[in-house]
Amino acid sequence: MKLKSSLAITILLSCLIVASASAQTPTPLPASIPGSFLDVENGKIYYEECGSGSQTVVLVHDGVLDSAVWRDVWPEFCRRFHTIRYDRRGYGRSPAATEGHSATDDLAALLRHLKVSHAAIVGSSHGGEISINFALDHPETVQQLVLVGAVVGGMPYSQHFLDRGSVLGKPLEKGDVQGAIAAAVKDKYLIAPGHDAAKKRMADLLAASPQDLTHADFELPVKPALPRLQEIRVPTLLLVGDADIPDVHAHAGAIEAGVPRSRRIVLNNAGHLLYLEWPDEFSKIVIGFIQANNSPVAPH
Secondary structure (H helix, E strand, O other): OOEEOHHHHHHHHHHHHHHHHHHHOOOOOOOOEEEEEEEEOOEEEEEEEEOOOOOEEEEEOOOOOOHHHHOOOHHHHHHHOEEEEEEOOOOOOOOOOOOOEOHHHHHHHHHHHOOOOOEEEEEEOHHHHHHHHHHHHOOOOEEEEEEEOOOOOOOOOOHHHHHHHHHHHHHHHOOOHHHHHHHHHHOOOOOOOOOHHHHHHHHHHHHHOOHHHHOOOOEOOOOOOHHHHHHOOOOEEEEEEOOOOHHHHHHHHHHHHHOOOEEEEEEOOOOOOHHHHOHHHHHHHHHHHHHHOOOOOOOO
């Protein structure tokens, strides 16, 4: 797999230093703390945490799968950081919402509960959109921002993007969950063609938690973030698979143009869920970026 970005060289050099140190002094995998539920406003969310590093990293999953999607990268993050992952309402083990709620408020409540005052936020797809909104709502908390195939509120979508969404959602209109899973597996943007193991992994995750596809949302609308991107002052990494849908690339370009301290890396031969396709490379790039930009308190 190849990287496209001037920032890639810096990150990869940092990764080589990290890998060299690891080879000399192997770090055992910290035991995960058993998952727990947190009561949030009018609902509850499931979360897990591991690691004891001074830096906290929060993994915010995409809009297709729950937090189990991070399983392949979880061990390496746990070795380096205090790492948190959670299921947003209706995903995985978190009960579906029954009324309107704020996704950013849920994340803020989780960090307060865990007594985390500063963290790197890694958000994928719609989880990236939530991460952008969280950085705007809680700038004092976010140290670094990693956005993976992220979209940003306030930017329109093409008809091609909307039509593709209709194809993916059509089986669910008939209650056909297996058909929806099959449509997701066939989609050429979620996972790049030829990555059969990653496609199977996605299908297995959806089969294990079909509520990821079927739950009611009730996520409250928020103020569009697009005009406010310049307010995000922390180091920001954008990761995009070259095989992802053009709209995602357009959103990445808008985010890169708007956030002053942002850089974009395009991964060759990768789709939307690139951490399923290239977990080792994803971990090296993201961990290298966070460590290269580590600071006790994010600048504002």
